[in-house]
Amino acid sequence: MQEGTASFLEIAGIRVSWFLDPHADVTLNIREEPPPPFLKKEPVFDSEQTWALFRSEGKLVLQNAGLHTDLKPSRFLFLSPNLESGDLYLGDDFPPDVDPLGYPLNQVLWILLLSRRRGLLFHACGIDHDGGGYLFLGHSGDGKSTTAKLWFDQGMSVLNDDRMIVRERDGEFWMYGTPWHGDFKEHSSRGLPVRKLFFLNHGKKNSARPKSGAEAVSMLLTRSFSPFWDHQGIAYTIEFCRRLADQVPCYELTFVPEAGMIHFVRNI
């Protein structure tokens, strides 16, 4: 996806290039070279597998491997403290046909950006129900993709079956599809106001119990991709979840994976 204007000025064999995009929240430079040597690494968060964050000389650096794994990182994203600009360095062995900002850098970058008072990424499936959003949150195996397929088969649009972003817009909570889907491949980047929110569980019969207060906030947090390394970010995230649970009706939904679930949910 490209929007904006790329330009350059070359004088005496010296080229300065720039890219103008008046709508960009973040501008990244891609550098097809290894990163400068790290004099010091201050660990911020280590996923222990696919990514790690650390600070180096005032920059936040995200790499596509844990700090203590055998995997050799091939991409390093250096971000300015305000997260508005950065440099993405690609190691020598980085394949040319692969998206340089592909997983996990894209998701972690969005988690960072959302933590700056923009919203929150959830482990969730989003359904368009007559122009309103139903958000089904769950851990792996709780039934998000199953839910997506059930509603899709009944003619409803699925925004995403695994990763949904929620943001506050003019005092209302909106949910947005992301490109990061699970087993169910249909997805959309559309946004919809969140009308109801469900914490999914498989069960032998359909049932729903309202959830509110600290319990709902805790359930939202455990199904989110929160910035657990960042005091300010997590304080914002808790407050975001408190307002979300306060404004949108939340239910713990135990469901049977059959079409009857749809009628049951509509009547809650």
Added chain:
Amino acid sequence: MAILDKIYKRSEDMVFRKVGEECVLVPIRQGAGDLESIYTLNKTAARIWEMLDGTTKGIDIRNRITEEFDVTPQEAEEDLVHYLQELASIHAIVEA
């Protein structure tokens, strides 16, 4: 030293927020570990949490709990000791 003679303070690595009369605690982490570790405190525990300010002795917290809630000093002490042990076990509080 008995636990009620000690002075505790909230850990700086624990982010908290009152939600109604309850409280949500989220530990700051540098590793994946157990990302499910998010804690909720009920009304009594949330009030105790507020008083863990690094200057108030456990025994004084017990006395205030006895005044503010409909409990005997013995019940307040049992609850307080239980909560302090729980909070210490998850590194939510440290001795001041």
